[in-house]
Amino acid sequence: HIVAAKYNIRYIISGGNFATEGILPKCWHYNAKDITYFKYIQxxxxxxxxxxxxxxxxxQEMYHKLVKKMKIIYLLNYIPYSKNEAMEILTNELDWRYYGGKHYESKYTGFIQSYYLFNKFAIDYRRATFASQICAGAVTRTQALKELEKPPYDESKAQLEKEYIAKKLGISLDEFEKIIHSPAKWYRHYPNNEKWLSFIYDTYRRLFKKEKLGNF
Incomplete structure (x- = not known):
């Protein structure tokens, strides 16, 4: 939003879509726009x-929406989007190479989703992805369950990735292991503005007749 506003761009194209990521349990995430929560953690x-x-x-979000009149356009929701077909086109026509898993375009996000969340919080993001794909008719429930029998990460690479992430975070591997295996906590264990933000977003939706499509 900030960069787009700098160049007076009102429309932002997003790759978000219902076909592959339309379902996500509320208890798996929290509002990234809660600055109170963010600042306390930091x-x-x-x-x-x-x-x-x-x-x-x-x-900032309301400023860009109401004052700058900016909108996010989810183009993939306007077509019968198939992730597999898109990957095939990218590979054949643009010499694109698959990086190995959801969000593995970054070692950090790939590790967090496939290893850290799975081992610390018992969250397997593949379940949400498959749920969306089943609803979209992209895969069957049987196919999804078969894939879920496999671990979400490559055991042979897990140790090297932990060492890499620990180094990037500026902590020792032992300290990182302690964080991974310490008792899991939720955002409600820390100061946050959940009630206030919920009120703000609900009021915004009522005033502008917007449908509630997410948890916030």
């Missing part, structure tokens, strides 16, 4: 100042 567990870190909370 202040409590971080060791660097975030004075120049670009934050995007609900105030």
């Amino acid at each position: 202040k409590t567990f971080g060791n660097k100042k975030i004075k120049n870190f670009p934050l995007f909370g609900f105030l």
